[in-house]
Amino acid sequence: MLALIGTVPDKGFPLVSGTVTLKDDFLSLDGHKVSVNRGTPALIAAASVTCEALGLALPFSFLVGDEGIGDGSRKLYKRLKDCLPYAGARVITFHYLQPDVDWHNRILWALEQKDELPVLIADAGYMYAAKMSGFAPSYDLFTPDIGELAFLADDEAPHPFYTRGFILHEEDNVPNLIKRAFEGENAARTLLIKGAKDYICTRESILATVDTPRVEALEAIGGTGDTLTGMVAALAYGGYTVEEAATIAARANRLAGALAKPTPSTQVVDIIKEIPKALEIVLVEAARNGDEINLTSNFSRSLGFCHCEPPARRGLCPGRRREAIS
Amino acid sequence: MAFTIFKRKKKARPKQKSPDRGFLSFHNTSEVIKAESLLKQKGWEVRVMGPPPELRTGCDLVIEFPLVEQLNILRVLEAKKITPMEAVPVHNPLLKPVDLFKTTDYGQHLMVRAANMKLTIEKETLKIVNISGGGCPDVPYLGARLVGKDLRQAPSPREIGHTLCGYALQLAYEEIKRQCSL
Numbered sequence: 001m002l003a004l005i006g007t008v009p010d011k012g013f014p015l016v017s018g019t020v021t022l023k024d025d026f027l028s029l030d031g032h033k034v035s036v037n038r039g040t041p042a043l044i045a046a047a048s049v050t051c052e053a054l055g056l057a058l059p060f061s062f063l064v065g066d067e068g069i070g071d072g073s074r075k076l077y078k079r080l081k082d083c084l085p086y087a088g089a090r091v092i093t094f095h096y097l098q099p100d101v102d103w104h105n106r107i108l109w110a111l112e113q114k115d116e117l118p119v120l121i122a123d124a125g126y127m128y129a130a131k132m133s134g135f136a137p138s139y140d141l142f143t144p145d146i147g148e149l150a151f152l153a154d155d156e157a158p159h160p161f162y163t164r165g166f167i168l169h170e171e172d173n174v175p176n177l178i179k180r181a182f183e184g185e186n187a188a189r190t191l192l193i194k195g196a197k198d199y200i201c202t203r204e205s206i207l208a209t210v211d212t213p214r215v216e217a218l219e220a221i222g223g224t225g226d227t228l229t230g231m232v233a234a235l236a237y238g239g240y241t242v243e244e245a246a247t248i249a250a251r252a253n254r255l256a257g258a259l260a261k262p263t264p265s266t267q268v269v270d271i272i273k274e275i276p277k278a279l280e281i282v283l284v285e286a287a288r289n290g291d292e293i294n295l296t297s298n299f300s301r302s303l304g305f306c307h308c309e310p311p312a313r314r315g316l317c318p319g320r321r322r323e324a325i326s
Numbered sequence: 327m328a329f330t331i332f333k334r335k336k337k338a339r340p341k342q343k344s345p346d347r348g349f350l351s352f353h354n355t356s357e358v359i360k361a362e363s364l365l366k367q368k369g370w371e372v373r374v375m376g377p378p379p380e381l382r383t384g385c386d387l388v389i390e391f392p393l394v395e396q397l398n399i400l401r402v403l404e405a406k407k408i409t410p411m412e413a414v415p416v417h418n419p420l421l422k423p424v425d426l427f428k429t430t431d432y433g434q435h436l437m438v439r440a441a442n443m444k445l446t447i448e449k450e451t452l453k454i455v456n457i458s459g460g461g462c463p464d465v466p467y468l469g470a471r472l473v474g475k476d477l478r479q480a481p482s483p484r485e486i487g488h489t490l491c492g493y494a495l496q497l498a499y500e501e502i503k504r505q506c507s508l
Binding site for chain 1: 346348421426432437441443444446459461464465467468473489
């Protein structure tokens with residue numbers, strides 16, 4: 001199971017869990033509908049279309065309404081602590097939740113009671129809580145943007161709002177911020193940094209950078225980081241290593257953006273519609289060209305990408321998956 | 327090559343106590359008592375304690391509160407005319423909110439980033455066309471409430487947001503208004 005966890009901006013939305021359906025720019029779950037606009041609904045929509053393209057089972061979502069008061073998040077935290085360790089999830093992505101270190105720790109410790117941990121991905125508010133908790137290295141992937149990377153790099157900051165001014169949030173300072181984040185034990189095992197250039201890195205090195213196609217308007221569009229995280233989660237669920245998944249998703253997210261021909265006023269739902277096509281292009285391109293997909297490191301060579309026949313009947317790249325996912 | 331998606335991980339230890347809590351300081355003890363009662367009545371987990379040495383305060387007590395929910399808490403207190411002198415993080419009371427902004431001019435559109443929040447407007451109409459970044463649950467809510475509105479008539483994030491992400495968006499909102507001479 002791929003579990004996706006977050007909130008929707010509707011205080012009347014109850015705590016629900018299950019497999020969503022995506023239709024006419026809306027997600028439906030258990031009779032409740034929510035617009036795919038930004039935030040967790042955008043992540044779920046992107047993960048769902050990616051799973052569908054790869055021929056995988058659709059994600060299982062845990063959702064609750066929360067407009068920022070935190071009440072919905074706390075209900076969801078309680079449910080997660082009780083249910084998540086027994087859900088059988090192989091990949092879990094935590095997303096827009098009110099950052100709460102105490103609840104974060106309770107959930108992590110509950111998961112750790114099981115002998116095996118699933119792949120853990122954190123973005124948005126849950127990534128803030130994970131960093132504050134001191135347990136960031138327990139996670140497999142964080143997906144910060146530049147402002148959030150500066151927060152991870154600042155050992156003192158309890159939230160990006162308090163990141164100290166001398167830690168510059170600039171693109172040309174990214175390698176330094178990465179180094180600080182890992183040295184302070186404030187990073188997951190892998191970071192995917194979203195920016196004008198996307199970085200995929202571990203404590204040891206920057207594994208890959210992805211900077212094409214370059215679509216400047218994407219930074220302004222709410223939800224483009226969420227779609228990227230959703231795609232990574234689905235690809236990791238499909239058997240790619242976290243680093244591979246992050247690299248493929250970074251490229252495909254940019255391409256989906258380019259295909260949508262966006263302006264800064266474009267809404268993310270128009271980009272999500274292009275994800276299946278973008279993913280197909282990236283995987284076919286990778287299969288055809290091996291390491292020639294404009295990644296700026298040698299990582300794509302070791303990655304090998306997709307050495308199967310693209311695309312198959314339901315999945316774009318089923319032979320690439322290293323393990324059957326049920 | 328064998329591939330195992332599951333793995334055993336080493337347990338880590340938390341780095342610090344109360345990393346997500348803040349202190350509210352007040353002019354006098356009477357305000358502390360009133361604020362504590364009000365916040366508890368509203369359902370927040372708060373407690374009264376002595377201030378740390380770094381925090382210069384008007385009285386010998388402070389209230390510890392959930393830092394992320396600062397914007398909402400301050401609004402509730404101010405509505406009752408109980409205005410704190412300061413709201414600061416517990417583990418480092420000397421930290422200040424970000425004061426650096428990054429502006430991107432797209433030609434027809436203008437984007438301002440404050441910390442982790444970005445606000446984009448169409449220059450000709452001053453319409454808010456996008457809100458991006460952030461991680462607290464009021465960000466999608468603020469996006470739903472503000473996108474499509476005229477910058478001159480839209481409610482401020484301070485009025486309708488609840489968290490530090492909402493507060494960061496308020497700073498971007500004020501900066502973009504300043505740049506548009508509004």
